[in-house]
Amino acid sequence: xxxxxxxxxxxxxxxICLCGKSNNAPFCDGSHQGSGHHPRHVIxxxxxxxxxxxxxxxxxxxxxxxxxxx
Numbered sequence: 260x261x262x263x264x265x266x267x268x269x270x271x272x273x274x275i276c277l278c279g280k281s282n283n284a285p286f287c288d289g290s291h292q293g294s295g296h297h298p299r300h301v302i303x304x305x306x307x308x309x310x311x312x313x314x315x316x317x318x319x320x321x322x323x324x325x326x327x328x329x
Contacts, residue, residue, distance in 0.1 A: 263310035263323035270306045274298040275321065277313060285311075 264275060264285050274287040278296035281288045287298035299311055299321035309322065316326035 261314040261327055263327070264313050265308065265310050267308050268301070268303055268306060270303050273301040273303070275301060275311050277315075 266275075266285060276284050276287045276291070276298055278291040278294050278298075280290035280294065282290065291297060301309065301311065301321050303309065312320050312323045312326075314327040316329075317324045318326065
């Protein structure tokens with residue numbers, strides 16, 4: 260079972276790696292090129308702790324909604 264990626268992030272735009280190839284994990288560095296994978300794009304109005312979906316089942320991506328448990 261995949262679990263969410265828990266991050267404390269500042270407000271702003273972020274790209275979260277889901278391919279597992281980034282040298283800057285959990286952030287995307289472009290290593291996914293040609294793999295068919297794409298990073299999760301996250302825009303936060305306020306800084307804080309977030310749970311990013313890594314199972315691709317969330318109905319509210321890029322945030323985790325607990326769908327990985329079902």
